[in-house]
Amino acid sequence: MEFKEFTIKWGMVVDLDKCTGCGACMVACQAENNIAPISKYENFDASNKLRTLTWLLVYKMENGKPFPEHEVAYLPRPCMQCEHPACVPVCPVVATDKNEEGGIVSQIYPRCIGCRYCMAACPYHSRYFNWWDPQFPEGMDKTLTPFTSARPRGVVEKCTFCHHRWNAAKERARKEGVDPMNLPQDWYQPACVSACPAGAITFGDFNNAEHTVGELSKSQYSRRLLAKLHLNPQVYYMSKRPWVLAMLDNYRAGDAHGAEGGQHG
Amino acid sequence: MGVNRRRFIMFVAGAVAGTLATPIPFKLADDSSIWTQNWPWIPRLQYGGIAHVPMISKLGAPAPVNVTTAGGRPCAVTGNAKNPLSQGGMGALAPAEVQLRYGPARIKGPLKKAGDSFSPLSWEEAEALLLEKMKAAKGKVAAVCGDETGTAAEVLSGLVAGVGSSAFCLMPGESHVAARAWNRLMQGKGQPGYDLENADCVLAIGADLFESFGTPVRNAKALAASRPAGADSKTTWIYAGPVRTRTAAVCDQYIPVAPGAGAAFALGLAAQLIQMGAAAEAQGFEAFRALVTSAYAPAKIKDATGVAPEAFAALAKTLASAKRPLVVAGSVMGRGGAAADVVAGLCLNLLLGNLGKPGGLRAIPEIAPVVTGGLTRSQMLKADLVDFLMQVDAGKLPAPEVLLVHEANPAYALPEPETLGKALAKVPFKVSFSPFMDETAAMCDLILPNTLSLERFEDLITPYGSSFASYTMAAPVAAPACDAKSTADVVLGLAKTLGVDLGFATFEDVLAARVAALAESGGFMSDTVMPWQAIADGSAPEGGDLAEGLGTGTPWVSVAQAEQGGLTFPVQVLEKALPGTPDAAFPFSLVPLALENVGSAKVATPPSNLTTIRDDELKASSLCLAMCGQTAAKAGVAGGDLVKVASARGEIMALVDIDEAVMPGAVAAPLGLGHTAFDVYSRGKGANVCKVLTVSAEPVTGLPVWDSSKVKIAKS
Numbered sequence: 019m020e021f022k023e024f025t026i027k028w029g030m031v032v033d034l035d036k037c038t039g040c041g042a043c044m045v046a047c048q049a050e051n052n053i054a055p056i057s058k059y060e061n062f063d064a065s066n067k068l069r070t071l072t073w074l075l076v077y078k079m080e081n082g083k084p085f086p087e088h089e090v091a092y093l094p095r096p097c098m099q100c101e102h103p104a105c106v107p108v109c110p111v112v113a114t115d116k117n118e119e120g121g122i123v124s125q126i127y128p129r130c131i132g133c134r135y136c137m138a139a140c141p142y143h144s145r146y147f148n149w150w151d152p153q154f155p156e157g158m159d160k161t162l163t164p165f166t167s168a169r170p171r172g173v174v175e176k177c178t179f180c181h182h183r184w185n186a187a188k189e190r191a192r193k194e195g196v197d198p199m200n201l202p203q204d205w206y207q208p209a210c211v212s213a214c215p216a217g218a219i220t221f222g223d224f225n226n227a228e229h230t231v232g233e234l235s236k237s238q239y240s241r242r243l244l245a246k247l248h249l250n251p252q253v254y255y256m257s258k259r260p261w262v263l264a265m266l267d268n269y270r271a272g273d274a275h276g277a278e279g280g281q282h283g
Numbered sequence: 284m285g286v287n288r289r290r291f292i293m294f295v296a297g298a299v300a301g302t303l304a305t306p307i308p309f310k311l312a313d314d315s316s317i318w319t320q321n322w323p324w325i326p327r328l329q330y331g332g333i334a335h336v337p338m339i340s341k342l343g344a345p346a347p348v349n350v351t352t353a354g355g356r357p358c359a360v361t362g363n364a365k366n367p368l369s370q371g372g373m374g375a376l377a378p379a380e381v382q383l384r385y386g387p388a389r390i391k392g393p394l395k396k397a398g399d400s401f402s403p404l405s406w407e408e409a410e411a412l413l414l415e416k417m418k419a420a421k422g423k424v425a426a427v428c429g430d431e432t433g434t435a436a437e438v439l440s441g442l443v444a445g446v447g448s449s450a451f452c453l454m455p456g457e458s459h460v461a462a463r464a465w466n467r468l469m470q471g472k473g474q475p476g477y478d479l480e481n482a483d484c485v486l487a488i489g490a491d492l493f494e495s496f497g498t499p500v501r502n503a504k505a506l507a508a509s510r511p512a513g514a515d516s517k518t519t520w521i522y523a524g525p526v527r528t529r530t531a532a533v534c535d536q537y538i539p540v541a542p543g544a545g546a547a548f549a550l551g552l553a554a555q556l557i558q559m560g561a562a563a564e565a566q567g568f569e570a571f572r573a574l575v576t577s578a579y580a581p582a583k584i585k586d587a588t589g590v591a592p593e594a595f596a597a598l599a600k601t602l603a604s605a606k607r608p609l610v611v612a613g614s615v616m617g618r619g620g621a622a623a624d625v626v627a628g629l630c631l632n633l634l635l636g637n638l639g640k641p642g643g644l645r646a647i648p649e650i651a652p653v654v655t656g657g658l659t660r661s662q663m664l665k666a667d668l669v670d671f672l673m674q675v676d677a678g679k680l681p682a683p684e685v686l687l688v689h690e691a692n693p694a695y696a697l698p699e700p701e702t703l704g705k706a707l708a709k710v711p712f713k714v715s716f717s718p719f720m721d722e723t724a725a726m727c728d729l730i731l732p733n734t735l736s737l738e739r740f741e742d743l744i745t746p747y748g749s750s751f752a753s754y755t756m757a758a759p760v761a762a763p764a765c766d767a768k769s770t771a772d773v774v775l776g777l778a779k780t781l782g783v784d785l786g787f788a789t790f791e792d793v794l795a796a797r798v799a800a801l802a803e804s805g806g807f808m809s810d811t812v813m814p815w816q817a818i819a820d821g822s823a824p825e826g827g828d829l830a831e832g833l834g835t836g837t838p839w840v841s842v843a844q845a846e847q848g849g850l851t852f853p854v855q856v857l858e859k860a861l862p863g864t865p866d867a868a869f870p871f872s873l874v875p876l877a878l879e880n881v882g883s884a885k886v887a888t889p890p891s892n893l894t895t896i897r898d899d900e901l902k903a904s905s906l907c908l909a910m911c912g913q914t915a916a917k918a919g920v921a922g923g924d925l926v927k928v929a930s931a932r933g934e935i936m937a938l939v940d941i942d943e944a945v946m947p948g949a950v951a952a953p954l955g956l957g958h959t960a961f962d963v964y965s966r967g968k969g970a971n972v973c974k975v976l977t978v979s980a981e982p983v984t985g986l987p988v989w990d991s992s993k994v995k996i997a998k999s
Binding site for chain 2: 031033035036037038039040041042044045046048049050052053055056058062063064065066067070071072075076078080083084085086088089090091092127128129131151152154155156157158159160161162163164167168169170172173186209212213214215216217218220230233234237239240256
């Protein structure tokens with residue numbers, strides 16, 4: 019399946035050598051996008067990560083060595099907004115698409131029939147299914163942001179790079195006489211990016227020479243997650259630690275892809 | 284006209300063509316998909332003009348943030364890019380601030396204990412009851428305050444002093460230990476601050492810099508600035524401690540140091556530096572040199588610290604060759620540490636000659652109180668709550684007649700909760716100002732719920748660890764979501780009726796006086812120059828419109844330093860800094876980890892934070908206890924085993940999690956779980972690690988220490 023090329027291609031470069039795994043990005047994302055807390059149907063237990071709903075999830079990576087050589091890194095995983103998304107072609111109702119300037123994979127909740135083919139197709143586990151209607155404690159629905167509608171039971175949802183913030187930035191650009199197709203980098207930053215105290219996430223347009231992400235993505239320390247699948251995520255990860263880079267390509271001993279340490283796709 | 288086959292086919296074909304041409308079926312399909320998702324119980328969004336209003340988040344480490352409002356309704360929290368303490372970032376508790384306005388644990392109005400439950404009463408009745416009890420107490424009043432950085436603490440301390448009591452205690456924190464070390468033992472002036480932004484080599488001993496120490500958001504921003512993405516790092520970050528913490532995970536180097544051996548490690552490093560020619564001019568240096576070179580020579584403390592002499596030598600070389608080295612010592616759990624640990628770290632800084640220099644240790648002058656009779660922070664830090672409660676429990680001090688608890692949850696967050704709980708129970712009339720039904724509020728006789736930060740006037744005065752003095756202020760963003768009142772105003776009203784003159788009628792007036800006083804004291808508004816730039820330049824900018832700047836979330840800042848006189852190396856407290864001999868009954872050291880996403884000493888895990896807790900920290904309702912394979916083998920347990928973790932003072936249950944990030948002999952677990960109060964989102968999840976924390980008296984100072992408790996582990 020052929021996908022469009024866009025003038026603007028939003029993406030992230032996450033510096034894993036800065037991420038402390040504090041979770042501020044996750045909480046900021048949940049508040050911004052009206053993700054309901056774990057429900058009574060799950061007995062308020064969020065420790066089973068198969069049942070939680072997190073557009074952004076921070077994974078813990080370990081090098082597998084015993085103390086004291088043991089090392090830890092944290093990997094924040096939003097939707098990868100792949101250039102060749104595996105989720106889009108499998109959607110029978112075009113509820114998810116990659117058809118808009120910016121290259122953000124859309125998710126149209128009212129169209130979604132909940133078949134979850136997209137979830138099966140996504141190798142990054144970035145998509146989540148609403149097993150239950152959203153359950154906000156009494157009154158807490160008054161704190162919902164006006165940015166993202168609350169999703170009902172039976173639909174799939176995922177990170178949108180806080181698409182509404184892009185809309186707001188474009189609106190600001192029009193008001194201030196700036197070209198909306200050439201926004202300054204800091205005008206549009208998703209909630210997780212702005213919240214991160216360690217500045218681990220750089221966000222911008224890969225196609226804009228004035229934005230730093232393009233240059234960063236070409237660094238010798240940058241990789242894409244599971245690059246060998248050729249989905250070409252618009253999220254890159256940087257690290258100067260070889261074991262971290264190798265792990266990003268699902269490295270196993272004897273696996274030529276990881277052992278070469280090269281980038282694929 | 285008859286219907287023949289041809290006409291029938293024409294009719295069907297026409298119907299199909301017509302159906303395809305009309306939008307009706309598509310519209311119906313679209314509508315049905317929309318309306319089958321559009322139920323009344325799915326919340327509707329409310330729209331309105333978007334604004335970003337300054338606020339101060341105090342649920343975790345205090346930090347300036349902004350509240351996003353839609354049509355005046357608070358709906359999200361973002362960082363405050365104008366404030367050097369946060370620079371647009373925020374901790375994991377700050378985003379929950381807005382949602383917790385409607386959290387299930389929020390107390391809806393004043394409550395009075397009635398048997399085992401509470402009954403509501405009006406504010407007039409509640410305040411009248413409090414007045415009656417305060418009058419009857421005749422000065423036998425004590426207060427516990429968890430808002431160290433706010434002027435509200437000054438107001439409360441003024442009331443306590445005004446009724447003739449000296450029992451005003453802040454909740455234990457890193458600043459207590461630092462004050463004990465720097466002001467009391469080393470005779471230093473001002474509050475110790477660390478200029479991380481200008482340092483080129485930072486050694487953190489125990490202090491979990493980017494998670495819990497001092498100003499974690501500012502600290503993490505310093506890390507971010509020192510490591511421009513894709514470019515070479517400007518600063519070497521080194522972490523030393525028994526657990527590869529979140530801070531250690533991003534440091535350039537991790538040095539495993541045995542639990543409780545932080546001071547010995549620092550002194551071993553001092554010995555190495557002295558051997559390389561380092562010296563300091565402070566009093567007692569010769570005695571210090573004699574002590575560390577004899578008792579803490581790296582070869583001698585190898586076993587006690589778990590650090591090889593070669594590692595000491597290499598680290599000393601790294602520090603000595605750095606242009607602006609800095610040492611930050613503290614407790615991994617952010618409270619309950621030994622003063623000797625901090626003293627040893629401060630002495631290292633003196634040896635490195637960085638006191639008062641860019642990238643070094645700085646002494647931040649204190650801001651004078653404005654409330655009549657109010658205490659300065661250094662005066663507040665002299666009192667020790669744990670010591671006070673232990674003396675009450677032991678009958679050495681009389682229990683107060685009235686206890687006022689403000690922004691604190693001592694029944695949950697203090698060590699040995701059973702012992703200290705008995706002391707609390709001795710108080711006949713306990714008053715909580717908590718906005719949430721926490722463990723302490725649940726045992727109080729009267730609850731006068733405070734407003735949340737975004738519903739009141741709030742301020743933030745130089746948090747501990749900051750390398751510059753600062754003052755940030757915020758006005759209420761929204762009216763209280765329930766029948767709550769700002770405690771500072773309640774206390775001012777109470778003082779007036781008691782005849783105690785605090786000098787002000789409202790908290791807003793107090794803050795106005797504070798601003799007026801600051802305007803006369805130099806400093807500048809940090810809207811164009813960041814304080815670390817001024818420190819690096821050696822300049823002392825002045826000016827800026829305080830009232831206008833503070834209204835937008837920009838802080839008043841000063842880079843002035845407290846003048847020192849009589850700085851001393853306190854050799855006596857360092858003589859017994861080696862960890863104690865192993866206890867066969869309790870062979871493992873417990874390392875409690877303060878993780879902000881899990882909660883704080885003040886608040887339990889908010890609903891939105893539950894997903895951030897990893898399944899190697901909490902599994903279903905079981906706390907996870909991290910230990911390396913070697914420790915597990917020694918304890919005779921395996922990953923997934925349910926174990927009993929017991930100290931001399933208490934026990935908890937936990938699941939074993941094999942984690943090679945923990946040093947052999949140590950076990951680690953997060954604080955902030957195991958609540959018995961609050962709400963369904965946090966109650967009954969995991970165990971409260973404080974239950975097994977054991978208080979011991981620090982040699983020389985005799986003050987309580989509880990960050991390196993010994994435990995035993997047995998399969999359940």
